[in-house]
Amino acid sequence: MKITKLLAFAALCLPLLASALDGVEILKKVDRNLEPESYESYRKLINIEPDGAKKEFVIYTGKKGKDQVATLFLSPSSDKGRSTLRQGDNMWLYIPNVGKPMRITSLQSVTGGVFNNADIMRLDYAQEYAVLAIEEKKGDAGDFYLLDLKAKTGEVAYDKLKMKVDKKFILPTEIECYASSGMLLKTLYFKDIKDFGGGIRRPATIETDSPLYKGYKSVMLYSGLKKKVFPDEVFTQGFMSRMEELRK
Amino acid sequence: MNITTATLAAALTVVVGLANAEEYKFDASEFEKKTFEFSGYIEHKEEALKLRGGSPAYKLVYPDKAAQNSLLRSTSTLEATGKLNLDPFVADLRVKGTYAYDDILHSSDSGKVMEGGLRWSAGPGLALDAGKRVQLWGKGYAWNPVGFVERPKDPNDPQVSREGFGMAIGEWTKSFSDESGGPLSAIGFTGLVVPTNDRMNSDFGKKADLNPAARLYLLALDTDIDLMWRGKGARPEAFGFDFSRNINTALEVHGEWARTLDAEQTTVTASGVTSSQTRDFSSWLLGVRYLTPGEVTWIGEYYRNGGGYLAEQLQNYYQFLDRALDTRAAAALENKARKLAQTGYGKSNPGRDYLYVKASVSEPFDWVYGATSLTAMTNLNDGSWQITPEISYTGFTNVELRARVIFFGGQSHTEFTEKTASQRLEVYARFFF
Numbered sequence: 001m002k003i004t005k006l007l008a009f010a011a012l013c014l015p016l017l018a019s020a021l022d023g024v025e026i027l028k029k030v031d032r033n034l035e036p037e038s039y040e041s042y043r044k045l046i047n048i049e050p051d052g053a054k055k056e057f058v059i060y061t062g063k064k065g066k067d068q069v070a071t072l073f074l075s076p077s078s079d080k081g082r083s084t085l086r087q088g089d090n091m092w093l094y095i096p097n098v099g100k101p102m103r104i105t106s107l108q109s110v111t112g113g114v115f116n117n118a119d120i121m122r123l124d125y126a127q128e129y130a131v132l133a134i135e136e137k138k139g140d141a142g143d144f145y146l147l148d149l150k151a152k153t154g155e156v157a158y159d160k161l162k163m164k165v166d167k168k169f170i171l172p173t174e175i176e177c178y179a180s181s182g183m184l185l186k187t188l189y190f191k192d193i194k195d196f197g198g199g200i201r202r203p204a205t206i207e208t209d210s211p212l213y214k215g216y217k218s219v220m221l222y223s224g225l226k227k228k229v230f231p232d233e234v235f236t237q238g239f240m241s242r243m244e245e246l247r248k
Numbered sequence: 249m250n251i252t253t254a255t256l257a258a259a260l261t262v263v264v265g266l267a268n269a270e271e272y273k274f275d276a277s278e279f280e281k282k283t284f285e286f287s288g289y290i291e292h293k294e295e296a297l298k299l300r301g302g303s304p305a306y307k308l309v310y311p312d313k314a315a316q317n318s319l320l321r322s323t324s325t326l327e328a329t330g331k332l333n334l335d336p337f338v339a340d341l342r343v344k345g346t347y348a349y350d351d352i353l354h355s356s357d358s359g360k361v362m363e364g365g366l367r368w369s370a371g372p373g374l375a376l377d378a379g380k381r382v383q384l385w386g387k388g389y390a391w392n393p394v395g396f397v398e399r400p401k402d403p404n405d406p407q408v409s410r411e412g413f414g415m416a417i418g419e420w421t422k423s424f425s426d427e428s429g430g431p432l433s434a435i436g437f438t439g440l441v442v443p444t445n446d447r448m449n450s451d452f453g454k455k456a457d458l459n460p461a462a463r464l465y466l467l468a469l470d471t472d473i474d475l476m477w478r479g480k481g482a483r484p485e486a487f488g489f490d491f492s493r494n495i496n497t498a499l500e501v502h503g504e505w506a507r508t509l510d511a512e513q514t515t516v517t518a519s520g521v522t523s524s525q526t527r528d529f530s531s532w533l534l535g536v537r538y539l540t541p542g543e544v545t546w547i548g549e550y551y552r553n554g555g556g557y558l559a560e561q562l563q564n565y566y567q568f569l570d571r572a573l574d575t576r577a578a579a580a581l582e583n584k585a586r587k588l589a590q591t592g593y594g595k596s597n598p599g600r601d602y603l604y605v606k607a608s609v610s611e612p613f614d615w616v617y618g619a620t621s622l623t624a625m626t627n628l629n630d631g632s633w634q635i636t637p638e639i640s641y642t643g644f645t646n647v648e649l650r651a652r653v654i655f656f657g658g659q660s661h662t663e664f665t666e667k668t669a670s671q672r673l674e675v676y677a678r679f680f681f
Binding site (some may be wrong): 042044046047049053055056058060074075076077078080081087088089090091095097098100103105106107108112113154155156157192205213216219221222223224230231232233234235236237238239242244245247248 | 272274275276277279280281287289329333335336338342362363369371372373375382384385386387407408409419421422423424433434436438465467470472492493494496497498499500502537539545610611614616617642643645646647648680681
C-alpha cells in the first residue's frame with residue numbers, strides 16, 4: 001500500500017520535475033545565447049536623469065568560466081583605470097593611486113545609477129538561480145516563456161527573477177528583479193538584437209528602470225563582444241592594477 | 249494649415265527618431281588601447297581655519313610668526329600621470345605640483361615625483377617592477393598597522409594618493425579556479441627591497457640597508473588573508489596578518505594584527521626629562537562595513553596602536569610643550585620640543601586606542617551623484633574627538649566637488665584639542681583629464 005502511494009506521488013511530481021528540467025535547459029540556453037562562457041566585451045553604461053542629463057561610463061570586461069569576471073573602466077577620465085573583480089560571491093574594487101583592492105558588495109554600484117555591481121559583473125543566470133516554474137505565453141511581440149527563478153543562495157543580489165524569454169531566439173526580452181520581501185527592485189529590458197560575429201547574436205542594448213529611482217533610467221550598450229579565454233591569474237587581486245594588459 | 253502641421257509633426261518625428269538613434273550609439277573601436285596615455289587632475293582648494301593661535305602646536309608649525317586666530321588658505325594642485333605601454337613593458341611617471349597661499353606663510357610651492365618606474369609583465373602571474381612605488385598593505389579603512397613599507401595614511405582623508413618609496417618588487421600569483429587548490433582559490437607572493445642610505449629613501453630610514461619585505465596573499469574559503477613581514481634594517485623588524493570577508497551581500501568584516509620587534513619609544517615628562525626604551529609591541533585593528541537597506545554605508549573600526557601613548561603620557565608631552573614653547577623659555581628647551589615633535593608624538597594619531605565611525609549616504613534624498621557623510625574619530629584614552637560632516641557631488645563629467653568641516657573637541661591637553669586648528673572648513677573642485 002505504501003509503495004502504491006509512493007508511486008502515485010512520484011507520478012504526480014513527474015510533470016513538475018519535467019518542467020523544471022526544461023526550464024533549466026532553457027535558462028542555460030539563454031546564458032549561452034547571451035554570451036560565450038568565456039569572453040571579452042566593451043560596454044557603455046549611460047545613467048539618464050529625469051531632466052535628460054546623462055553620465056556615461058565605458059568599461060572593458062573579461063569573463064572566464066562559471067564565476068570569474070573582471071572589468072576595467074576606460075572612460076570618463078575621473079574613473080579611468082579603476083577595475084573590479086568578481087570571483088563567485090566575492091567582489092573587489094581597485095582605484096589607481098589611491099588604495100589597495102577593497103571588497104565591495106553586489107548591491108552597491110561602482111557607477112551609481114540603477115545598475116548595481118551584480119548587474120555590471122553578472123554571472124550566468126543558471127549559475128545563480130534555480131528554476132521554480134516555467135509557463136508558455138503568447139504576447140504581442142510573439143510567443144515567450146515566462147521563467148520564475150529563485151536565487152540559489154542568500155549571496156545573490158536578487159532573491160527572485162521573472163524572466164520573459166523569446167521562444168524563437170531563446171533570448172530574454174524582459175526581467176523583473178525582486179527582493180526577498182517581494183518588492184520589485186528593477187526591470188531589465190533587452191533590445192536591439194545584433195550580430196556580433198562568431199555566432200553571437202544577442203540584444204545589444206539593455207535598459208533598466210526601478211520604482212526605487214522614479215524617472216531615472218540606465219542603459220547598457222554592448223560592442224566588441226567575442227569569445228576569448230583568459231589565464232586564471234587575470235582574475236586575481238594582484239592583476240587588478242594590470243588589467244590594461246588584457247587589451248591588445 | 250493641416251499640411252503645415254502634418255509636415256512639422258513628421259519633421260519632429262524624424263528629428264526625435266534621429267536623436268534616439270544617436271542616443272544609443274556605441275562603437276568600441278573608439279576606445280582602442282593607446283601606446284602613450286596621459287591623465288591626471290587639477291584641483292583648487294579653499295580652506296578656512298579657526299586657529300589656536302597661542303597653542304604650542306601653532307608655535308611648532310609657525311615658528312617666529314605672530315599668533316592669529318583665523319586663516320584663509322588657497323591651494324592649487326596638479327597631479328599628472330604619463331604611461332608608455334610597450335607590451336610587455338610599461339614605463340610610467342606620476343608627478344604632483346602644489347602651490348599654496350595664505351596670510352602666514354604667504355606662498356609656498358612644491359613639486360615631487362610621487363611614483364614612477366618600469367614594470368615587466370613576464371606573464372599574467374609574474375611581474376617585476378623597479379622604481380618609486382606605492383605599496384598599500386592592510387584592509388583597514390582609516391589605519392593600517394600592517395602597512396610596513398608605505399607612508400602613513402591620513403585618517404582624515406584615507407583615499408588621498410600617497411608618495412612611494414624607491415624599491416624593486418617581484419610579484420607572483422597563482423589562481424586555482426579549477427578547484428585543484430581545495431579551499432584555496434588564489435595565492436600570491438610579493439617580495440621587495442627598499443634600499444636606504446642618507447641619500448636614497450632617507451625618509452624611510454638613513455641607515456644603509458636593503459630593507460627586505462614580503463607579503464603572502466591567500467584567498468581561501470572566500471576570505472582574503474595576507475601574511476606580511478619586514479626585515480630588520482632602517483626600521484625595526486615587523487610581521488603580521490590581515491583578513492577581509494564578505495559575510496553577506498551587505499556586510500564585510502576586516503582586521504589586521506602586527507607585531508613590531510625592538511622598537512624604540514621616546515617619552516617625556518612634564519618637566520622635560522626624556523627617556524627611551526626599546527620594546528616589542530602589537531598593534532591591531534578590527535572593522536566592519538555595512539550597507540543598510542536604506543543605503544547608508546557604515547564603516548566602524550577599533551584601532552589599538554601598540555606603539556602609541558596613553559592619555560597620561562600625551563598629557564605630559566603637551567604640558568612640556570607649554571613650558572618649552574613659552575616665549576620666556578630657553579632656546580635649548582624649544583629645540584628639545586622640536587626634536588620630540590619628530591618622534592612618535594608628532595604622528596597624526598599618537599594615542600593608544602581609537603574608534604572610527606563613518607556613515608555615508610550615496611544619492612541622499614534622490615540627489616543623484618551627490619553623497620553625504622558624517623565621520624567621528626575619538627581617542628578612547630583621553631576622550632578627545634573630531635567630527636567631520638562632508639558633502640560631495642560628482643554629477644558633472646570629470647568634475648568632483650567636495651566640502652567638509654572638521655570640528656575638534658575634548659578637554660585641555662588631549663590629542664584633538666592640541667591640533668593647530670579647532671575647526672577647519674575645506675571646499676574643493678577637482679577636474680580630471
